[in-house]
Amino acid sequence: MTEQKRVILVTGANKGIGFEVVKKLLQQSSSKATDIILLGSRDIKRGQDAIQQLGSPTNVHLLQLDTSSKENILINNAAIAPRENTIEATRTAFATNYYGIKMLNEYLIPLLRENGRIANVASGVGPMVSYLFSKELQQKYTSPTLTTQELDNIVEDFLSAFESHNLERIGYSSEIPFPAYTISKAALIALTRIQAREYCNNKNISIYAVCPGFCATDLNNHAAGSRSAAIGADSILYVIDTPANELENGAFYQDGKKLPEICDDEAKVKAFVEHSKTLLKPKQ
Numbered sequence: 651m652t653e654q655k656r657v658i659l660v661t662g663a664n665k666g667i668g669f670e671v672v673k674k675l676l677q678q679s680s681s682k683a684t685d686i687i688l689l690g691s692r693d694i695k696r697g698q699d700a701i702q703q704l705g706s707p708t709n710v711h712l713l714q715l716d717t718s719s720k721e722n723i724l725i726n727n728a729a730i731a732p733r734e735n736t737i738e739a740t741r742t743a744f745a746t747n748y749y750g751i752k753m754l755n756e757y758l759i760p761l762l763r764e765n766g767r768i769a770n771v772a773s774g775v776g777p778m779v780s781y782l783f784s785k786e787l788q789q790k791y792t793s794p795t796l797t798t799q800e801l802d803n804i805v806e807d808f809l810s811a812f813e814s815h816n817l818e819r820i821g822y823s824s825e826i827p828f829p830a831y832t833i834s835k836a837a838l839i840a841l842t843r844i845q846a847r848e849y850c851n852n853k854n855i856s857i858y859a860v861c862p863g864f865c866a867t868d869l870n871n872h873a874a875g876s877r878s879a880a881i882g883a884d885s886i887l888y889v890i891d892t893p894a895n896e897l898e899n900g901a902f903y904q905d906g907k908k909l910p911e912i913c914d915d916e917a918k919v920k921a922f923v924e925h926s927k928t929l930l931k932p933k934q
């Protein structure tokens with residue numbers, strides 16, 4: 651089994667003590683192969699020079715970071731959409747698409763400055779599969795008083811039911827395509843609403859869920875009929891660049907529009923279910 655990597659960010663690390671800290675970390679035999687070191691420097695050139703002085707180790711990466719900047723923004727974009735419908739793949743999808751984002755936000759929110767912003771990159775598939783939930787399950791996901799612990803319980807119940815092939819018994823329709831991915835995104839949209847509520851009074855931080863739209867990327871094997879990733883990026887940047895007073899904290903957006911957490915268009919959901927059957931198949 652490979653050793654768990656530590657990710658270490660050292661700010662102001664292009665010279666002085668910060669630089670020495672990075673140097674020592676590299677000299678520690680335990681850290682050489684396993685740590686990922688982010689060398690923080692507010693000036694790119696000075697950061698590049700520092701990395702060069704260290705011998706350009708492959709595990710040291712430059713992060714341009716001015717710690718006095720007024721607003722900090724986190725865009726949680728990473729996600730996976732496993733092709734396999736196994737419990738292992740499903741747990742890995744949730745570790746990345748739900749728990750990974752939840753934990754990263756919990757760690758980083760205390761470090762964000764006043765008026766900081768977070769975009770959780772979710773997907774329009776979340777509201778569409780939520781349409782296929784039982785009414786009781788829909789109410790659980792969208793309850794305005796839902797807590798993170800309760801949402802974790804919903805997620806764990808989903809994973810257990812997936813493993814024991816009992817999803818329908820707890821309200822997940824058998825029609826739901828690619829549940830590992832789609833349910834993780836429904837959970838992320840619910841998590842965004844909860845975290846926005848929990849953290850809004852803390853330094854005026856706002857958190858949005860956002861969908862880039864259906865984009866041609868590796869995630870969907872560059873599926874026919876999809877838009878460019880650049881257009882998808884615009885959709886994400888809308889919730890970063892728009893003044894916070896024009897957005898609803900905790901809400902879900904795509905292409906500059908707020909979307910419901912449960913899709914209200916049956917025809918659209920049906921078309922999505924049909925279309926999904928052609929997606930995420932390995933390339934021929």
Ligand SMILES: NC(=O)c1ccc[n+]([C@@H]2O[C@H](COP(=O)([O-])OP(=O)(O)OC[C@H]3O[C@@H](n4cnc5c(N)ncnc54)[C@H](OP(=O)(O)O)[C@@H]3O)[C@@H](O)[C@H]2O)c1
Nearest residue numbers: 727728729730746771772773862863864865867868869870
């Ligand atoms: N494409 C679409 O149609 C579409 C639609 C709706 C929402 N989205 C969302 O948009 C976001 C970007 O997707 P994409 O289409 O650009 O997918 P992509 O081309 O597959 O890129 C995914 C990125 O996430 C990274 N990643 C995956 N697991 C990670 C992990 N555990 N830690 C760190 N990085 C990890 C990947 O890195 P590696 O290269 O190392 O794997 C890659 O850089 C995702 O949140 C996705 O769910 C996409």
